[in-house]
Every structure is written in C-alpha cells, then in structure tokens.
Amino acid sequence: MTQQHSLALSDNQLDILNKALEEGISTQVKQMLNSLSPADAAHLLASAPPRQRSLLWKLIDVEHEGDVLNEMSDDVRQFFIDRMNVAELIDILDGQDIDDIADLLQQLPQTITHQVLSSMSHQDRQRIEAVLSWPEDTAGGLMNTDTSTVRPDITIDVALRYLRRHESLPEPFDGLLVVSRDDTLIGTLPTTRLLTQDGNKTISEVMETDFIAIPVDMQDSQVAQLFEREDLVSAPVIDENHRLLGRVTVDDVVDVIREEADHSVMSRAGLDEDEDTFAPTFKTARRRATWLGINLMTAFISASVIGLFQDTIDKVVALAVLMPIVASMGGIAGSQTLTLIIRAMALGQIGRSNTRWLVTREFIVGLSNGVIWASVVATAAMLWFDDSVIALVIALAMVINLTVAVVVGAILPMILKALNIDPALAGSVVLTTITDVTGFMSFLGLATLFYS
Amino acid sequence: MTQQHSLALSDNQLDILNKALEEGISTQVKQMLNSLSPADAAHLLASAPPRQRSLLWKLIDVEHEGDVLNEMSDDVRQFFIDRMNVAELIDILDGQDIDDIADLLQQLPQTITHQVLSSMSHQDRQRIEAVLSWPEDTAGGLMNTDTSTVRPDITIDVALRYLRRHESLPEPFDGLLVVSRDDTLIGTLPTTRLLTQDGNKTISEVMETDFIAIPVDMQDSQVAQLFEREDLVSAPVIDENHRLLGRVTVDDVVDVIREEADHSVMSRAGLDEDEDTFAPTFKTARRRATWLGINLMTAFISASVIGLFQDTIDKVVALAVLMPIVASMGGIAGSQTLTLIIRAMALGQIGRSNTRWLVTREFIVGLSNGVIWASVVATAAMLWFDDSVIALVIALAMVINLTVAVVVGAILPMILKALNIDPALAGSVVLTTITDVTGFMSFLGLATLFYS
Known part of the structure; x- marks a missing residue:
C-alpha cells in the first residue's frame, strides 16, 4: 500500500538494472524503467555511465521522455539534448508545461530554439516568450503562471462550489489568491481559513491582508531565504503595480536551496554545481x-x-x-x-x-x-x-x-x-x-x- | 499591504538597530524588536556580537522569548540557554509546542532537563518523553504529532463540516490522513480532492491508496531526498505496524537540507554546521x-x-x-x-x-x-x-x-x-x-x- 520505490532505487534496483543491461535482457528493463516515476527514471539515468545511459534512454517510452527530461539536472539533460535532432525535441516538448518548456529551451543553441518555437501555436509561443523574459535566477524565472484566484466579493460557499467544478487544482494547493478586477493582488485565503470559516462570510471578510508577496525581480536566493524564514508553501509573485503574475512553490525553492548548497561545495573545487557525475x-x-x-x-x-x-x-x-x-x-x-x-x-x-x-x-x-x-x-x-x-x-x-x-x-x-x-x-x-x-x-x- | 520586512532586515534595519543600540536609544529598539516576526528577531540576534546580543535579548518581551528561541540555530540558542537559570527556562517553555520543547530540552544538561520536566503536567511530560525517544536525525525526531485524520466511512461533506468546527488546522494543511479505528493509516485525501470531488462520495471512494508513508526510523537525509524527488509538502510517519504516529512537513525538511548543505561546506574546514558566526x-x-x-x-x-x-x-x-x-x-x-x-x-x-x-x-x-x-x-x-x-x-x-x-x-x-x-x-x-x-x-x- 505504501509506496517506497524512491528509497530502494539507489542501491538494489540500480544494480539489478545494470546487471540486466549487461546481459541484454532489455524487455524486462524496459518494463521496469517505464514503471518508475519520472523522478526515479531521471535519477537512474543520472547514475549510469554514458554508454548504458544512451541504451537506457532508448528503452523509455516516447510519451514519458519529456517528463523524465524535466526531472534531470541541467548537465545530465544536456547530455541527452546534445544527442537529439530538432524533430525529436519538438515531439518531446509537445504537451509539456509552459514553464518546463521554457526551462529546456534555455539550454538549446539559439538557432534550435527558434526552430522549436516556430513549430508551436502562436499562443504557446507568446506564453513561453513571456516566461523567458524573466532572468532564470529571479522570482520571475522561478514562478509558475497557473494560480487559483478568486474575487473578494463572493462568499466562501460560492468559492467552494466554484472550486468543485475543477478537475484538479494547481499543486501544491495551499489556498486562494484574492484579486481585484484588474488582477491586483489584494489578499490571500489560506486553505485552513477556507475550510474553517463560516461559509456565508464573503472572501473579503476572511482574507489575509497582511500577506507576503514577492516582487518578480527578487533574486532566487532571497526568495529561498524568505521561504525558509517564514515556512511558506507557496507565495504570490507580483509586478511593480501589485498585479499578480504567478506564484513560487516550495518544491522549486527546495531546488534553489540544493543548488546553492551544491554551488558552495562544488565551486570550491572548480566544478559546476550541476556537474554530471557520469560525464564522458x-x-x-x-x-x-x-x-x-x-x-x-x-x-x-x-x-x-x-x-x-x-x-x-x-x-x-x-x-x-x-x-x-x-x-x-x-x-x-x-x-x-x-x-x-x-x-x-x-x-x-x-x-x-x-x-x-x-x-x-x-x-x-x-x-x-x-x-x-x-x-x-x-x-x-x-x-x-x-x-x-x-x-x-x-x-x-x-x-x-x-x-x-x-x-x-x-x-x-x-x-x-x-x-x-x-x-x-x-x-x-x-x-x-x-x-x-x-x-x-x-x-x-x-x-x-x-x-x- | 504586502509584508516584506524579512528582506530589508539584513541590510538596513540591522544597521539602524545597531546604531540605536550604540547610542542607547533602547525604547525605540525595544518597540522595533518586538514588532519583528520571531524568525526576524532570531536572525537579528544571530547577527549581533555577544555584548549587543545580550542587551537585545533583555529588550525582548518575555512572552516572545520562546518563539524567538525556537527560530535560532542550535549554536546561537546555546548562547542564550547558557545564560539562563532553570526558572527562566520553565517560564519560556510554558505554552510552547511539544516538538519545540523537546528540541530545546535536548540542548540542556541532564540535570536541568529533569528539573524542567518535573515542573510540567503528567500528560505533557509523557508526550515530550515520547518525542524524545526517537533519535533527532530520524523521521521520528523530525515529525510533528498533530495531524488531521478522518475515518474512511464518512462522506466528504461530513468531513468538511467536521473541519469547519475547528478554530485552526495544523499548518501546512495539505489534506487529511485516513485512518482505521486502530489508527492504521489506510489512505490520504489531498486538499485538491477534498475540494474538487463530489461531496456525497465517501472518503474511502476518493482517497489516495497509493501514497507515500515514512517509517519512523528513516534517516532524515533520506526523508529529505524523498521530499525533494516527489515534491511533497507533508508526509505521514508510521510505525512498523502501519500505525500513524505523526507527519513530517516540508519546512522541517528544508531545515534538514540546509543543515546537510552547511555540514558539507563547514566540516571541510573543521567547523560545526550550525557554528555561531558571532560566538565569543x-x-x-x-x-x-x-x-x-x-x-x-x-x-x-x-x-x-x-x-x-x-x-x-x-x-x-x-x-x-x-x-x-x-x-x-x-x-x-x-x-x-x-x-x-x-x-x-x-x-x-x-x-x-x-x-x-x-x-x-x-x-x-x-x-x-x-x-x-x-x-x-x-x-x-x-x-x-x-x-x-x-x-x-x-x-x-x-x-x-x-x-x-x-x-x-x-x-x-x-x-x-x-x-x-x-x-x-x-x-x-x-x-x-x-x-x-x-x-x-x-x-x-x-x-x-x-x-x-
């Protein structure tokens, strides 16, 4: 019932998979590999020497490739990107989140970026270019653009009915962002308030007005310090006119902290923080x-x-x-x-x-x-x-x-x-x-x- | 409206406060200090040389002292604990969370721990001793014991009505844990499902049965890897019989990651990971x-x-x-x-x-x-x-x-x-x-x- 694959992976499965690879039992490996979560599959690929890595990659189903690629560190991802042609890249990026596509595009040479972008719909291209306009190491580069917003004048019960019409909500869900008609952020409604306050009250009565909002140009290290100090799960990102642009979530902040930590260890030895352990x-x-x-x-x-x-x-x-x-x-x-x-x-x-x-x-x-x-x-x-x-x-x-x-x-x-x-x-x-x-x-x- | 004190603190307020201290304007400093969040006050104390630190501490209102102490790194906290007597300690710990009290007690000499424990109610003492029984660097040492649980046979609407009777919920709230009569963990109900599924359905119909549960004796570094890889906000902690003991939340995991990172940098120079920058x-x-x-x-x-x-x-x-x-x-x-x-x-x-x-x-x-x-x-x-x-x-x-x-x-x-x-x-x-x-x-x- 409990799912603990991530823990067993590093020691046992890794060895089993490598042994199987050496002996050429690729159907079994293929099954096992495609049953892993994208994060685990990415970890496995990062832990394999170049030749095995290329072999393993061929065994991953095409529809999983994008998700697995997203979970990799820049350096390992570069290994695979370098070995793809433009058509393969366009195939893989199809259906991925805007943020993830933007991340990956930043690793490609300019000419290929243009080719990939021109293969997309006008709307997608515009959204990607908007994300790419913020430097990678700022709140803007870190944020996701999908947020759950609500108007201040409706009641909690109406808000709850509105939420129930959704198939899913942006994860992690820790509350609603209250915005005025022109998208100005005026408050937040944490999940606990949404669930414990009287359903007949209006959002504006119960919302938090003393909230933390992150300017879009804040450095990612400062964002991380803020999350650490205030124990945040997510925080809204605003422009200089207090308009809501998106939100930063704790999982991305954890990555920033890990990268910063790696940077201070690795750079002292003249290494990149996302250095590929099994680089050629x-x-x-x-x-x-x-x-x-x-x-x-x-x-x-x-x-x-x-x-x-x-x-x-x-x-x-x-x-x-x-x-x-x-x-x-x-x-x-x-x-x-x-x-x-x-x-x-x-x-x-x-x-x-x-x-x-x-x-x-x-x-x-x-x-x-x-x-x-x-x-x-x-x-x-x-x-x-x-x-x-x-x-x-x-x-x-x-x-x-x-x-x-x-x-x-x-x-x-x-x-x-x-x-x-x-x-x-x-x-x-x-x-x-x-x-x-x-x-x-x-x-x-x-x-x-x-x-x- | 937006609260950004944490960011300005390090540069400006720090200097203003220190200048004010030097000039002896302590009423102003007292006001400013007590208006800070506990995390910011702790940061300020950690950034002050010993003499100013002791002065600043005296200016903090007694009812804030416990919260500020909780936000400090072990080494800085030790500085203040060393300068307190048992009566002061008992005063400060009064009204704090069980987990935080347990944390602090681990830094005290055995004899003082006994004195503090014997000043508490029988129930509190038992709960603290339960927390203290798990090693600090395991999931048990990391977990909080307050969880929001629910039985599988009630409907979502009943669960929502039940939640509405609470004044507040354990933060961060990311869902309910579904337990059977004997406290065995049988599923989880993430907030998004709670909010988007039909209210007439029973919990058992909509709960997640393929969830991640953490064995109480798992090493904290493994817990951190799991959170990072699976982008978790919280995860239930179970004993060997699958009984729910508590949960680990992402804010504690962030601290583990930061400590690990500090450890690998600091220990290479023979320093402690929580070394007090302004130690005497x-x-x-x-x-x-x-x-x-x-x-x-x-x-x-x-x-x-x-x-x-x-x-x-x-x-x-x-x-x-x-x-x-x-x-x-x-x-x-x-x-x-x-x-x-x-x-x-x-x-x-x-x-x-x-x-x-x-x-x-x-x-x-x-x-x-x-x-x-x-x-x-x-x-x-x-x-x-x-x-x-x-x-x-x-x-x-x-x-x-x-x-x-x-x-x-x-x-x-x-x-x-x-x-x-x-x-x-x-x-x-x-x-x-x-x-x-x-x-x-x-x-x-x-x-x-x-x-x-």
Whole structure:
C-alpha cells in the first residue's frame, strides 16, 4: 500500500538494472524503467555511465521522455539534448508545461530554439516568450503562471462550489489568491481559513491582508531565504503595480536551496554545481584542466617566492623541510575564517555594523592560535634539528602567517563580493596564494635575516 | 499591504538597530524588536556580537522569548540557554509546542532537563518523553504529532463540516490522513480532492491508496531526498505496524537540507554546521585550535618525508623551489574528484555497478591532465633552471601524483563511509596528506635516483 520505490532505487534496483543491461535482457528493463516515476527514471539515468545511459534512454517510452527530461539536472539533460535532432525535441516538448518548456529551451543553441518555437501555436509561443523574459535566477524565472484566484466579493460557499467544478487544482494547493478586477493582488485565503470559516462570510471578510508577496525581480536566493524564514508553501509573485503574475512553490525553492548548497561545495573545487557525475571522460578532463591551470599559476607564484631565498635554503636545508608547515597551517586557519564568513554572508548576517567586531575577533583568534601552535612547532623543530634559531624563526613566521590568514579570510569575501567576484569560486584560490606567499616569505625572509 | 520586512532586515534595519543600540536609544529598539516576526528577531540576534546580543535579548518581551528561541540555530540558542537559570527556562517553555520543547530540552544538561520536566503536567511530560525517544536525525525526531485524520466511512461533506468546527488546522494543511479505528493509516485525501470531488462520495471512494508513508526510523537525509524527488509538502510517519504516529512537513525538511548543505561546506574546514558566526572570541579560538592541531600532525608527516631527502635538496636547491608545485597540483586534482564523489554519494548515485566505470574514468582523467600539465611545468622548469634532469623529474612526479590523487579521491570517500567515518569531515585531510606525501616522495625520490 505504501509506496517506497524512491528509497530502494539507489542501491538494489540500480544494480539489478545494470546487471540486466549487461546481459541484454532489455524487455524486462524496459518494463521496469517505464514503471518508475519520472523522478526515479531521471535519477537512474543520472547514475549510469554514458554508454548504458544512451541504451537506457532508448528503452523509455516516447510519451514519458519529456517528463523524465524535466526531472534531470541541467548537465545530465544536456547530455541527452546534445544527442537529439530538432524533430525529436519538438515531439518531446509537445504537451509539456509552459514553464518546463521554457526551462529546456534555455539550454538549446539559439538557432534550435527558434526552430522549436516556430513549430508551436502562436499562443504557446507568446506564453513561453513571456516566461523567458524573466532572468532564470529571479522570482520571475522561478514562478509558475497557473494560480487559483478568486474575487473578494463572493462568499466562501460560492468559492467552494466554484472550486468543485475543477478537475484538479494547481499543486501544491495551499489556498486562494484574492484579486481585484484588474488582477491586483489584494489578499490571500489560506486553505485552513477556507475550510474553517463560516461559509456565508464573503472572501473579503476572511482574507489575509497582511500577506507576503514577492516582487518578480527578487533574486532566487532571497526568495529561498524568505521561504525558509517564514515556512511558506507557496507565495504570490507580483509586478511593480501589485498585479499578480504567478506564484513560487516550495518544491522549486527546495531546488534553489540544493543548488546553492551544491554551488558552495562544488565551486570550491572548480566544478559546476550541476556537474554530471557520469560525464564522458574527455569532457570531464577538459573541464577540470582549466581549474588545474589556474591553480598552477598560483603554485608558480609560491615557487617564485621560494626561489628568492635559494641561497638561504642552500645554507640551512632544514628550512626546506619545515617551510610547508608554515604555509599549510596558514591555509587551514584562513579557510576556517573564509568558510565561516562566506556562509554568514549567504545568510545575510554581515552588515557594516558588525564587520569591525568580526575582524577584531578573528585577529585575536588568529594571534592566539598562532602563539599556541607556534610554540608546539618551535619545540618540535628544536628537538628535530637541535637549532634554536630555526625554532625561533618558525615560531615568529607561524604567528605572522596565522594572523594574516584569518584577517584575510575575514575581509577577502567582502572585497570579492564588492568586486562582483563569487567568493565561493575565487576565495579559496586567492586565500591560499596569500597564505603561501606570506608563509614562505616570512619564514624564509626571517631565516635570511637571522642566519646572515 | 504586502509584508516584506524579512528582506530589508539584513541590510538596513540591522544597521539602524545597531546604531540605536550604540547610542542607547533602547525604547525605540525595544518597540522595533518586538514588532519583528520571531524568525526576524532570531536572525537579528544571530547577527549581533555577544555584548549587543545580550542587551537585545533583555529588550525582548518575555512572552516572545520562546518563539524567538525556537527560530535560532542550535549554536546561537546555546548562547542564550547558557545564560539562563532553570526558572527562566520553565517560564519560556510554558505554552510552547511539544516538538519545540523537546528540541530545546535536548540542548540542556541532564540535570536541568529533569528539573524542567518535573515542573510540567503528567500528560505533557509523557508526550515530550515520547518525542524524545526517537533519535533527532530520524523521521521520528523530525515529525510533528498533530495531524488531521478522518475515518474512511464518512462522506466528504461530513468531513468538511467536521473541519469547519475547528478554530485552526495544523499548518501546512495539505489534506487529511485516513485512518482505521486502530489508527492504521489506510489512505490520504489531498486538499485538491477534498475540494474538487463530489461531496456525497465517501472518503474511502476518493482517497489516495497509493501514497507515500515514512517509517519512523528513516534517516532524515533520506526523508529529505524523498521530499525533494516527489515534491511533497507533508508526509505521514508510521510505525512498523502501519500505525500513524505523526507527519513530517516540508519546512522541517528544508531545515534538514540546509543543515546537510552547511555540514558539507563547514566540516571541510573543521567547523560545526550550525557554528555561531558571532560566538565569543575564546570559544571560537578553542574550537578552531583542535582542527589546526589535526592538520599540524599531517603537516609534520609531509615534512618528515621531505626530511628523508635533505641530502638531495642540499645538492640541488631548485628541488625545494619546485616541490610545492607537485604537491599542490595533486591536492587540487584529488579534491576535484573527492568533491564530486562525496556529492554523488549524498545523492545516492554510487552503486557497486558503476564504481568501476567511475574509477577508470578518473584514472584516465588524472593521467591525461597529469601529462598535459607535466609538460607545461617541465617546460617552465627547464627555462627557469636550465636543467633537463629537473624538468624530466618534475614531469614524471606530476603524472604520478595527479593519477594517484584522482584515484584516491574517487576511492577514499567509499572507504571512509565503509569505516563509518564522515567523508565530508575527514576526506580532505586524508587526501591532502596522501597527495603531499606522494608528491614529495615521487619528486624528491626520483631526483635522488637521477642525481646520484
């Protein structure tokens, strides 16, 4: 009775399907695949290496293809779109929701978009172009245009009779939106009020007038914060004249939150947030190469700093042994602060008023941890190399580097944001370059002074 | 008419409030603070340094304190709980929801929990203890016990009349749960069916029998995946006999997703997912010290590897200049793979059937990127030091290290998970230790061979 396919899928069904595929039992696979929900089928395709993926796709019934495609992440969807011709695309898009078609069209090259659009009815084309006119990462790009609206002057009973004439209602249904004759949003009627209030009362008597409405140009991350903070299931979207344009629903907001989360994890490794786990080898290699190239440049910067002190290292080779410790501890301390600040910025916790307190605290934290670990490292260096000068030098260098690291970790995300650079993407690279340079420079520089 | 306070808060109001605080205009602040929604007040407190935070807290009306406390992250809430006595706590908890009280009690020391519980009525105590009996990270720990249920043999009209007798319904309301006499869950009646089906039909005729029910011991991350995939607003929670225990709602799931996301970002820097951005200096310094200590040990491991080759470095000091490049490029390449695999594991994409394909692809990606960047680095080294041996050595070392790095990056998360170690926490530390050791060992080892 209870339906729990989604849970079993990842482990067992996945293996069974893959085994069946290898052995070529495609009728069974075909049956099983087409009995899955579109979300599960999309998950299965996303979890398959390229060759199996193409095989599986051929087994999906044509009438399911559109739904399955809708459930995929951009990157996996691109895999399949790249392998289709225009006629196939037009077939698949036929009968899909306007919003979903608009989503998919944004992934196509301009010329193909035009071909697909011109295959549609004038009305559909206009509606799609309206959705496409809002940037993808705003409330307008996120909203659905189907809403359940009602006029303020009718009674609850009339509203209920009106609803009963529908076959279905836009999901998730959490109430009616009250609009005036010119589509101005004037109130909301949550389901609970609709169901618990006296049926003879008019909508205007019972509607909520202190409601949350989202401006169509609000950033999707702000929409997500609003949903999280106010525990919303859906919220109306309005234009600058308070006219109702559509509504954002929590399922789309969940996707935004997941994407944002993925972005902050993935971009730190130079990966896309919707990176296809099973992307073909060549595509993967090429994408990763860019990030390695950027990091190589920063590695050469550190190397050139070391290069300045070759004579000193030549004199005291122990410096070469210990120098990575100074650099790496700075990197760790700095990235702790960096991570904390980037998260706090995403939560909207950082304002002009509390920045000074934060930077001061980080300075003290860096200094005190610098002193603590500097003494540990100095003791270890003393025991290892029996050289009190090197112990002193590494202690000083560590205090300097850890203090610089945490202060830079605190300020850097704010600077990058002001420069319109994504801190999640560039923060870590810039930070470690600074901590490496500071670490090598202070350690080897001090050593040059003390040993000369 | 539209309520948009949540958006303006982070930037303007925050600064105004802090300025007002500094200037001591506390009556105005008090008014403003108490007019905020609990979620906004909690956000404001979380965005304030410790001293201002304590001041602000005193300005919040006692009857709001409980609601504000509920909206805080664990770590920020702990800040305030630590500063309260038992009597204050009992005052605040009076009148709160059972679930919220249970949540808060889990943060208190055992002795205080007992004192608070014994101040409550027998019935409340029993209900709280029932909620506390489920682990926090399962469906049981996540669920609310208030549900709207209905028997299968009544008509829709009777159900609607029955609902109308209520003052309010559990939010978010997305339908009725159909239970038999012994509380066994036999169906669901989504709001849309309740509103669109003929009122004379019985519940059993129109209810959904193919519904999703969550076992009470399901992990919260699995619950979140289920909600995401099936676009749920709420789902019933059942015991092993299919008896209805409560329901999980999407707002709690959103919190789980946000926490998971924060966990994967924060734990990589050795931070807690609910780390208080404005935690007092001493507490921050102590927490971070642990992570620095762990990383210091791994830094010493790398240093000791370099230590083995002091004679070689003494002979060719250019090795000291170039060795960080080999180590750091390995770390970058490895962490790209590590990040991708950890994310794929969280999404349930990795099974026995596709692991071999993935590891093979990563091997090829690592090898080819190794060859590409090795030739770049070798050319640069040749130009810099005019030494073909060092160019050859660094090229070989880079190919070795990048290949090892990506294969380790792919396999390590699976090994850690099998050992019940959190890959998000330990993965990066273990990986960079391996890439550092491999990098230094291969580069300096090969150099020792070639220069001897």
